[in-house]
Amino acid sequence: MSKRSLQIINGQVITPFEIVRNASVLIRDGRVDAIFPDNRALPDVLTIDAAGRFVSPGxxxxxxxxxxxxxxxxxxxxxxxxxxxxxxxxxxxxxxxxxxxxxxxxxxxxxxxxxxxxxxxxxxxxxxxxxxxxxxxxxxxxxxxxxxxxxxxxxxxxxxxxxxxxxxxxxxxxxxxxxxxxxxxxxxxxxxxxxxxxxxxxxxxxxxxxxxxxxxxxxxxxxxxxxxxxxxxxxxxxxxxxxxxxxxxxxxxxxxxxxxxxxxxxxxxxxxxxxxxxxxxxxxxxxxxxxxxxxxxxxxxxxxxxxxxxxxxxxxxxxxxxxxxxxxxxxxxxxxxxxxxxxxxxxxxxxxxxxMGIGHKKGAIRRGMDADIVLFDADIRVSLTLVEGRLVYSEASEEISQ
CATH class of the missing domain: 3.20.20.140 (Metal-dependent hydrolases)
Known part of the structure; x- marks a missing residue:
């Protein structure tokens, strides 16, 4: 997966202040573009279904x-x-x-x-x-x-x-x-x-x-x-x-x-x-x-x-x-x-x-931050890892669709 636009839907998004249930995260050009408090899948964007997992900063x-x-x-x-x-x-x-x-x-x-x-x-x-x-x-x-x-x-x-x-x-x-x-x-x-x-x-x-x-x-x-x-x-x-x-x-x-x-x-x-x-x-x-x-x-x-x-x-x-x-x-x-x-x-x-002095770009899911994101379940079993929007690890069960 390149740095093209993608959206993670149906997740529990961990922000610096709260866990937003049933939310989605939009990523553009390797950075977080938006967090939506719902699961509306946007058109013409790669979609990752978190299936209820936690969507965490890397x-x-x-x-x-x-x-x-x-x-x-x-x-x-x-x-x-x-x-x-x-x-x-x-x-x-x-x-x-x-x-x-x-x-x-x-x-x-x-x-x-x-x-x-x-x-x-x-x-x-x-x-x-x-x-x-x-x-x-x-x-x-x-x-x-x-x-x-x-x-x-x-x-x-x-x-x-x-x-x-x-x-x-x-x-x-x-x-x-x-x-x-x-x-x-x-x-x-x-x-x-x-x-x-x-x-x-x-x-x-x-x-x-x-x-x-x-x-x-x-x-x-x-x-x-x-x-x-x-x-x-x-x-x-x-x-x-x-x-x-x-x-x-x-x-x-x-x-x-x-x-x-x-x-x-x-x-x-x-x-x-x-x-x-x-x-x-x-x-x-x-x-x-x-x-x-x-x-x-x-x-x-x-x-x-x-x-x-x-x-x-x-x-x-x-x-x-x-x-x-x-x-x-x-x-x-x-x-x-x-x-x-x-x-x-x-x-x-x-x-x-x-x-490390990089809090302005890494360490949180916020608009404008690097899209370093991890999906894991309630037992902290990691199923997907994104680094600056690039897919570097995914379990076979992950569904990525257009």
Missing amino acids: FIDLHVHGGGGHDFMDGEVEGFQQIAQLHARHGTTAMVPTSLTSTGEQLLHLLRIYEEASRYTDKGATFLGMHLEGPYFAMNQRGAQDPRYIRDPDPSEYEAILEYSHLIARWSAAPERKGALDFGRRLREKGILAAIAHTDAVYEEVLEAIEAGYSLSTHLYSGMSGVTRKNAYRFAGVIESSLLLDALDVEIIADGVHLPAPLLKLIYKVKGPEKIALITDAMRGAGMLEGESILGHKDDGLKVIIEDQVAKLPDRSSFAGSVATADRLLRTMIGMADVPLLEAVKMISQTPARI
Whole structure:
């Protein structure tokens, strides 16, 4: 399907403020043209019958490493395309491909491949720019990040990377590392989202980080400090700081494994849907069978085990990544955290769009917005995905007529 005019009829349309029952959406030239509170089929327009399903804004994943047996760190155009297609089948219409701590050579190669792959995304989710996760992390909070490459921010290094590519959308770092505040200021100057991640910072250091330009907590609760004691005194960590400070948005891996129901409910109660972005943080095992897999580059990445719907280190001492898809995130928030559908959708569409600075064109079904649209049923089973009006996934049962 091209960007010609089409109409989705007989749907429950999820707008930013309400769910409009028995409504239709008109799409022209890849954008939403109108929402009608009835099911009148217009003449000379392709028609999609939603058959009572929800018509939702497309899902935006701010933090994803791979899926379908591929990892972005493999540095292959085909891998980028396969990941985009796999996640589109589960409702993701836009994503931020994410790196892992690696050699400088691997990183530059990844950025080259990203630029090439971003030209060929007409069959899957679109790319919103690269997310560099590392290497400026706290060693104690590295998780599955490769300790061989963890280090302090070096201006000569990151300036060369910033000069090399203009397609970096966000960069995650531990703000307590030497030089990390100057690094955050530089990212802010470049219009790049600075995020706090894999960190042992305390509250006072988080305040300094916010002043320097950091505005997002990467995968809240994972790879970050909580309350600590020094010389008998307690200090709030990044977890408490992220919940307390309105200046920080948070992203959460809502796969139902990384965070149990009480923590999901706490985050939702404190931050609200306007400040929470749901992320998959998916590695190559997303959409694959359980068993052995690799986190990172297929040739020298970390061996992991996929079981119990999550990736684990071989000794099972820690999680090593998510295998979630975006539809699973919605099911988790609704089923485990008791979040209403309207607000759960906001956390995976409108809020991440605002965080990435693209809320003027993506993240909602409104006139003039990109026609990134997903159809799903009451069980959040995705049956159709449109990206800027293009059909990138459809179940065989979908009826599209002239």
